Amino acid sequence: MDTFSPTGTIMIVDDTPANIGVLFDSLSELGYKVLVAKDGESGLEKIGQEFPDLVLLDVMMPGMDGFEVCEKLKADESTKDIPVIFMTALSETKEKVRAFEAGAVDYVTKPFQTEEVNARVLTHIRIRQLQEDLETEVECRRRAEEQLKVVNAELEERVAERTTDLREALQQVEALKDQLEGQVEHLQEEIEREHNFSEIIGKSRALMEVLEKVEMVAKTDATVLITGESGTGKELVARAVHGASDLSAGPLIKVNCGAIAANLVESELFGHEKGSFTGALAQRKGRFELADGGTLFLDEIGELSPEVQVKLLRVLQEGEFERLGGADTIKVKVRIICATHRDLAKLVEKGEFREDLYYRLNVFPIENPPLRMRKTDIPLLADFFLDKFSRKFGKSISGFDEAVAKRLLEHSWPGNIRELQNSIERAVILCKGELIDFGNFIDSRSPDKGGAPQGLDELDKFERKIYLRAMKQANWKIGGPEGAAALLDRPVSTVRDRVKKLGLEPGDSE
Numbered sequence: 453m454d455t456f457s458p459t460g461t462i463m464i465v466d467d468t469p470a471n472i473g474v475l476f477d478s479l480s481e482l483g484y485k486v487l488v489a490k491d492g493e494s495g496l497e498k499i500g501q502e503f504p505d506l507v508l509l510d511v512m513m514p515g516m517d518g519f520e521v522c523e524k525l526k527a528d529e530s531t532k533d534i535p536v537i538f539m540t541a542l543s544e545t546k547e548k549v550r551a552f553e554a555g556a557v558d559y560v561t562k563p564f565q566t567e568e569v570n571a572r573v574l575t576h577i578r579i580r581q582l583q584e585d586l587e588t589e590v591e592c593r594r595r596a597e598e599q600l601k602v603v604n605a606e607l608e609e610r611v612a613e614r615t616t617d618l619r620e621a622l623q624q625v626e627a628l629k630d631q632l633e634g635q636v637e638h639l640q641e642e643i644e645r646e647h648n649f650s651e652i653i654g655k656s657r658a659l660m661e662v663l664e665k666v667e668m669v670a671k672t673d674a675t676v677l678i679t680g681e682s683g684t685g686k687e688l689v690a691r692a693v694h695g696a697s698d699l700s701a702g703p704l705i706k707v708n709c710g711a712i713a714a715n716l717v718e719s720e721l722f723g724h725e726k727g728s729f730t731g732a733l734a735q736r737k738g739r740f741e742l743a744d745g746g747t748l749f750l751d752e753i754g755e756l757s758p759e760v761q762v763k764l765l766r767v768l769q770e771g772e773f774e775r776l777g778g779a780d781t782i783k784v785k786v787r788i789i790c791a792t793h794r795d796l797a798k799l800v801e802k803g804e805f806r807e808d809l810y811y812r813l814n815v816f817p818i819e820n821p822p823l824r825m826r827k828t829d830i831p832l833l834a835d836f837f838l839d840k841f842s843r844k845f846g847k848s849i850s851g852f853d854e855a856v857a858k859r860l861l862e863h864s865w866p867g868n869i870r871e872l873q874n875s876i877e878r879a880v881i882l883c884k885g886e887l888i889d890f891g892n893f894i895d896s897r898s899p900d901k902g903g904a905p906q907g908l909d910e911l912d913k914f915e916r917k918i919y920l921r922a923m924k925q926a927n928w929k930i931g932g933p934e935g936a937a938a939l940l941d942r943p944v945s946t947v948r949d950r951v952k953k954l955g956l957e958p959g960d961s962e
């Protein structure tokens with residue numbers, strides 16, 4: 453059902469009062485507000501003031517006729533949308549066409565039926581209102597769309613800003629992650645290194661460089677030549693290379709080339725068949741055979757005799773050898789690590805060491821720095837040995853007194869870590885209190901009788917005493933199984949050097 457009710461303002465422009473009267477009554481009765489004008493000019497003026505919702509316009513009027521009024525209304529932006537219904541007595545189609553051309557929406561023919569006029573008025577008011585509603589809605593939508601566009605643009609801008617922020621943050625996080633991963637890797641390597649080489653005490657840069665080299669070479673099968681002064685831990689480094697290698701499950705066989713009597717070196721290295729020489733009571737496997745599938749550590753390689761150097765070269769080149777007195781060729785897979793405290797290059801120069809063997813051995817050199825070049829390790833090592841020997845001898849010694857701690861750092865340690873270790877072992881034995889003091893470094897029960905040259909410090913004096921005793925016991929022989937070197941468990945060349953430096957001679961007193 454149509455619920456549209458007649459509301460709004462209607463302007464009647466007509467020069468015939470009777471017409472106005474009829475229309476006024478019937479439209480007012482329906483509920484419209486009705487305005488009237490009696491000619492074109494005043495009608496136009498009133499419409500411009502009141503803006504009615506519809507105009508009923510007479511065509512034939514004195515002065516300005518209906519067509520002209522209508523054209524003027526349509527030409528004015530403020531009134532052009534007001535619907536105009538012509539009232540005409542003309543039945544000529546031409547006139548009606550003209551009315552539409554002037555902008556009318558409809559016409560009624562005079563004399564008119566009020567129902568028809570009412571129905572047309574209501575229809576056009578309704579159309580006009582629907583049109584207005586539509587226009588309002590279109591405008592609302594247009595505004596909403598515009599606002600939406602603005603909001604979208606703002607959002608897009610914010611999203612772009614946020615994306616840039618997030619990207620930057622992400623880049624920073626990634627950089628941080630890389631950095632942290634690097635640090636973790638480095639720390640893991642350090643922990644691993646410390647764990648892998650846990651028996652090697654020290655944190656000095658020089659020692660770390662040695663351990664880095666150990667790690668690098670361990671996984672290869674390259675021959676390693678460890679150099680460095682006596683007592684710097686060359687054997688420990690050799691063990692570390694073996695321990696970190698793929699052969700670690702295999703044996704590590706050590707040969708001290710300097711300690712074996714020259715005539716036995718061959719048999720030691722390559723083995724012998726029963727009866728191959730006097731005293732060869734049974735077949736014996738040499739160290740090369742024993743080391744098969746593992747590592748052979750040739751310590752004091754610089755002490756090898758020229759004959760054995762040739763044989764060693766052959767094994768290294770061909771990986772095979774024969775036992776002494778044997779005919780069978782034995783093949784082995786052995787990784788070689790050698791060590792020396794001597795300058796092999798100099799020995800080559802002097803013709804005491806084969807050049808070709810030197811190059812075979814010197815594939816991957818590792819130089820162990822002397823203790824005086826890594827002083828930061830001294831307190832760590834001293835504490836380590838103090839702890840070790842305190843336990844061993846069941847003593848509770850908490851440390852070193854200040855003077856000793858200072859002296860330990862100042863001493864030049866010609867015998868390196870071995871010397872430090874031996875000094876601390878003796879001091880622990882002699883120590884009666886809780887702290888190691890200077891007195892513990894001198895054997896107080898055998899006072900110095902002036903046999904030692906002046907100028908040696910306490911540690912050197914003690915070393916002198918030890919060497920002198922060993923030399924006396926060995927009847928002043930340095931090499932050989934009963935020589936002083938074997939007694940002291942030190943290389944012949946070292947003992948020879950020290951005896952000379954300490955100025956020891958038969959007849960010296962302690």
Ligand SMILES: Nc1ncnc2c1ncn2[C@@H]1O[C@H](COP(=O)(O)OP(=O)(O)OP(=O)(O)O)[C@@H](O)[C@H]1O
Nearest residue numbers: 651652653681682683684685686687688793869870
């Ligand atoms: N970094 C270290 N941490 C703990 N102990 C060490 C360290 N370096 C060496 N030592 C100890 O010092 C002693 C001497 O070390 P090692 O025998 O390895 O020295 P070397 O250089 O082979 O000596 P040489 O040339 O006289 O044979 C050993 O008892 C060893 O355990």
